[in-house]
Amino acid sequence: MDGDRQGWLACVLSGAVFAVCMAGTTLPTPLYGHYQEKFGFSELTVTVVYAVYAFGVIGVLLLAGNASDTVGRRPVILTGLGFAAASAVCFLCATGLGWLYAGRLLSGLSAGLLTGAATAYVMELAPQGGASRATFIATAANMGGLGCGPLLAGVLAQYAPWPLYLPFVVHLALVACAVAVLAWLPETVRERRSLRTVRPQRPSLPAQVRAVFAPAAIASFAGFALFGVFTAVSPAFLAESLHERNHAVSGLVVALAFFASTAGQLAVGPVGVGRSLPLGCAVLIGGLALLAGALWWDLLWLVVLSAIVGGAGQGLLFRGALSAIAAASPAEQRAAVISTLFVVAYTGISVPVIGVGVLTELMGLEGAGLVFIACMTVLVSSAAAYVLRRPVPVGT
Template identity: 60%
Template sequence: MRDETEHDRAGRWRPGYPAAAAVFAVGMAGTTLPTPLYGLYREQLGFSELMVTVVFAVYALGVIATLLLAGNVSDEVGRRPVLLCALGLSAASALCFLFEGGLPALFAGRLLSGFAAGLLSGAATVTVLELAPPGRRARAGLAATAANMGGLGCGPLLAGLLAQYAPWPLRLPFLAHLALVAGAAVLTWSLPETVAQRVRRPRLRAPGLTVPPEVRGVFVPSALAAFGGFALLGLFTAVAPSFVAQTLGVRNLAVSGALVFSVFLASTAGQALMGRVGVRAGLPAGCLVLVAGLVLVGASLLVESMALLVAGALCGGLGQGLAFRAGLTAVSGAAPPERRGGTVSAFFVIAYLGISVPVVGVGALTLWLGLRGAGLVFTAVVTVLVAAIGLYLLRRPAAED
């Protein structure tokens, strides 16, 4: 019987699902590591806020491309090779930032980071679940969620603390992450392989993103809610540190990192809460809590209040996590088994478009309205979208519990 650790047939110790979750968290932390450092790059390289959002958005393009072309590759070659490949891409991304020589290196680093996240999202989640003993599958699911969102939140926190209180602010965070990746690679090498039959040459192919007609009534509001929630995450990971520094006058990078960490921490709590609330109530409730968070973020921009911004981060993150997990559960449950992979992939594509397209729009608006005005327009538009979805779902629930 498997436990958190296990032994193979030769009696050697093998780590279990907590180790896989730790690998997942380390890999995802690298994707958000540059978040509190963008202001330093702006000062050093002299680019605009629009370029910050474009550099950030390249990450989402990498994730989407990987999900479309290689989302199921671990089913063919095994989990460990894909996890090791993802960690290699994460290390390559860190090296791009470590030896950064201008915008091309930043773009390359973000793209490689997106490739790593795309591979980890599927392979690491499945590895955590497959290594769990039968009686601990629910706990493993929560561990995978916590590793994903917790890793995303720990990246800015680690970078902010090191950049603020240690030397080499644009070097040390990436050196630290390289050390963590090396440890994660050793841990990954010792993980049990859960795919019995593997092929040597996997085929990269798009799974087809057509949504079956019978699923569209569930898919459209769920995907739009995910779009709105990820737009909020994108705002905090790309633009909020600049607002904190330029508008609120708080130039402590550790504070910026902690603010972003709080969004992802709240998202993890919201996803855990969905298990108690259920899909039927969770999706509209998550949308309405997300609306409250967006209103608080808008108010913080209007009156220039750090306290309101933190409250908006916590409330918005909670609503995003609740709505996202409920929407994903509803879509996955409604899709026919033979079309489930493509339908879920389409859901993730729309979610990741939410973390990129609106944020680039904010960057463009800063050229005319400034950072504060662009943020107010963003929060107003996304609030209207998510509020409309929430009210629609109150009248027509997406799924039964």
Template identity: 60%
Template sequence: MAGTTLPTPLYGLYQQEIGFSELVVTLVFAVYALAVITVLLVAGNYSDDVGRRPVLLAAMAFSAASAGCFLLERGLPLLFAGRLLSGVAAGLLSGAATAAVIELARPGRKARAGFAATAANMGGLGCGPLLSGLLAQYAPRPLTLVFWVHLGLIAVGCLITWSLPETVEHPKRWPPLRPQGVSVPDEVKGVFVPASVAAFAGFALLGLFTAVAPSFVATTLDVHNLAVTGAVVFSVFLASTAGQSLTPMVGVRRALPVGCGLLVVGLMLVASSLIAQSLPLLVVGALCGGTGQGLAFRAALTLIGDAAPAHHRGGTISAFFVVAYTGISLPVVGVGAMATWLGLRTAGLVFSVCVMVIAACAGTYAALRPPMERSTEPAARASDSL
């Protein structure tokens, strides 16, 4: 997952080298999200049939191809291709890796496995910009070294994945794809809407930080250190991981509205940082909003995974991620479009207000009509389906 966010602090360098507008930056990011959504729709449930391990190895192959595009980068076409391949990798990983981690856990250790999946998902997304920011700022070859490091990490991941047992019983040998679209079993629909709306708002915040925050930091806050930029983006994902770890203590039914409330406060702080041109306020907003996103995200997945039948769990989780990745792409493209004629600062303020409204609506609905939890084994699995 770290590979999907490696280019985040580097967009400014690509802009200087190639020459393109802020809108193009958001379009490059949107291509990634579009690829994720397409793969989830077409092959989101494929690992339920063919097995987890082949899908994971295929995802890492696409991730390696993405790194190759950035190493060969000579202009926008390869930049778009690299992000497209990275999106395919993330789409394959989202459902399959989550399910594999949970299924590999021994009985009684599913909660620990769930947190491991949480750390790998959001922690990996956060480590990507932190790693590339540090290497770009303090090491030679800022646009290539980090991708060589990434290829080394992929090789290690492939060796480990190859050594693990397959968790799907009687996997089929490359059956034909059965595109499912956004298919949600009837027993999940009652919790899917409020949970997915909350995820949409939370992922919109993550999209803002991964696609546009580097430009905010450089142009609005006049901070040009790439390591600082990477650390700012890392902070929102670190907070998300922390928020997810707090969900069991808060309780799933309370975590969804509480998380949405913290998300609203975090967005207010982000908006205030743009008005006051304050980096500390932006970091505090990232930490607060990220914590809220993490609380709401884990609660949403817990409730959805709890309601989903085992043989549809991978597909249901993939449908949830379709909504989430729509949130991480469409609003950010809107920011890029508005920035061309309103300015980046005003576009960020409009974005913050719109996402605040969405998060407030989802949180209010979840507070007034709290979804039911189960106390059975499926509930334990759901809590781990991150």
């Protein structure tokens, strides 16, 4: 029993380390309006600054997505925390747009190192028989951390001094605490090899994972696309169309989407992994419909409701996808397979965001948002039809 308690403590603490890193990736979200005023750039530039982060994630996942399988979880996570600290320093020193690009790129490198490594680490630290609960801790740390970032920055920017500096000072302190926690946690990779043995990898999957991966990846792309656009664009929509310039409110609205995702993940247990994918797609379509209504009628309460419903749908489908893929993956390749899933997910969080930024220049924020919603509705509907025709073979 004591061993189980210690295992769960280690599992939860590793999840907290994961959450601290992910919070840093969304910390600038409610601050982009300040940066636009300070440096004088357009909404398209905001979406490109945001997407640079995702390109950093994808680059690391492709170049070193399997690094923690080789050199160990702790060294890779520690390196990711170092990049998170360097990102915060870039934002603290920002005197021009180049600093923002550098900060976002470093943040992406940090998240890219941690997504596969920390997810596998949390699962491996859990006591035997705790795989389902550990999967929830890992995905909740990911989404919960992403939600805490804009909430923390929004509250500090609105009610504390130095809005462009204090959030990053606080995050640096949290990163230092995370490093101290990581030093206490054990390593879970028993046969470690030299960093020189790590090679860039093309996205590839073991044969036994492929049947699970296709529907999971389609659903994950759609869910992350909604999160990407919502995170990058919703603060500007609140300010320009709804005249809501309170940074705490814009941070809270974005945070609600991520917190609702965590709540949606809780429903996977009773719903079942296989059913969570089509059900998550259906709920996500509901969130898209609510967001369309918010854009059409300029209603704040519909924005809030769309964040909650869309986030819950994303949480349902993403935890289901991650559980199915983790169960199907060989232990020695688990982090690499999880990293491949995140390559697909972060493609969804980056490419559509830039597309919305380009359309915003041509047809305004509301028009661009409605075009995006129409495209995502078609994609999510296709994903739902796919997984209904070919149910995910859980536990293969």
